[in-house]
Structure formats: C-alpha cells, structure tokens
Amino acid sequence: MNSWIDLDALWKILVVGLLTGAGLPALFALALRLLNPPLPTGEPATGSATGSATGSATDRPTAGPAGYALAGLLLAVVLASIGWGISVIVNHR
Incomplete structure (x- = not known):
C-alpha cells in the first residue's frame, strides 16, 4: 500500500460523492415527476408554449394522495441531506 494515498478514505469520498452528486x-427529479404525472399515451397536450390552452386545466391528470405523500417524503430527504451537509461543514473542527 502506498503511504501517500489512504485507499479507505478515497473509497468513502467516492461513495459519498456519487450519492450526493447523482443520488x-x-x-429531486423523481419527486417532481410524482407531482406532475405524464399524460396518457396517445392524448395530445392541451396547451402551447405561448400559454393559449385549447382545453381546460382539469384535462391534466393529478398526482393523487400517494404521489403527493411520496414526493413530500423524497423532498424531505433532499432537504435533510442539504441541512446535514451544511451542519457538517459549519461544525467541522
């Protein structure tokens, strides 16, 4: 083993970096997707980029209570992770 490189610390940094950098x-993207479910296959969108809608706002499917609960849980995990990271940086001695 090389005395200059601590492989155990390098492994931990890699895992935490992948989890926080990609996870x-x-x-967050999954939570947003749960809050905004896709249109059923084959149905056209009821609006355009300019904001003029040909249908009503109720044509779009809603997430439902389970989707809102899971999205809230995922967003809470993301916020807790951010708070934990800030506390680790601030309280590092």
Whole structure:
C-alpha cells in the first residue's frame, strides 16, 4: 500500500460523492415527476408554449394522495441531506 494515498478514505469520498452528486438530484427529479404525472399515451397536450390552452386545466391528470405523500417524503430527504451537509461543514473542527 502506498503511504501517500489512504485507499479507505478515497473509497468513502467516492461513495459519498456519487450519492450526493447523482443520488440527490435523482431523488429531486423523481419527486417532481410524482407531482406532475405524464399524460396518457396517445392524448395530445392541451396547451402551447405561448400559454393559449385549447382545453381546460382539469384535462391534466393529478398526482393523487400517494404521489403527493411520496414526493413530500423524497423532498424531505433532499432537504435533510442539504441541512446535514451544511451542519457538517459549519461544525467541522
């Protein structure tokens, strides 16, 4: 083993970096997807980029209580992770 490189610390840094660098954005994206479910296949969208809608706002499917609960849980995990990271940086001695 090389005395200059601590492989155990390097492994821990790699795992935490992957989890926070890719995992937290993935959880955030999943939460947003749960709050905004896709249209059923084959149905056209009821609006355009300019904001003129041909249908009513109720044509779009809603998430439902389970989707809102899971999205809230995922967003809470993301916020807790951010808070924990800030506390680790601030309280580091």
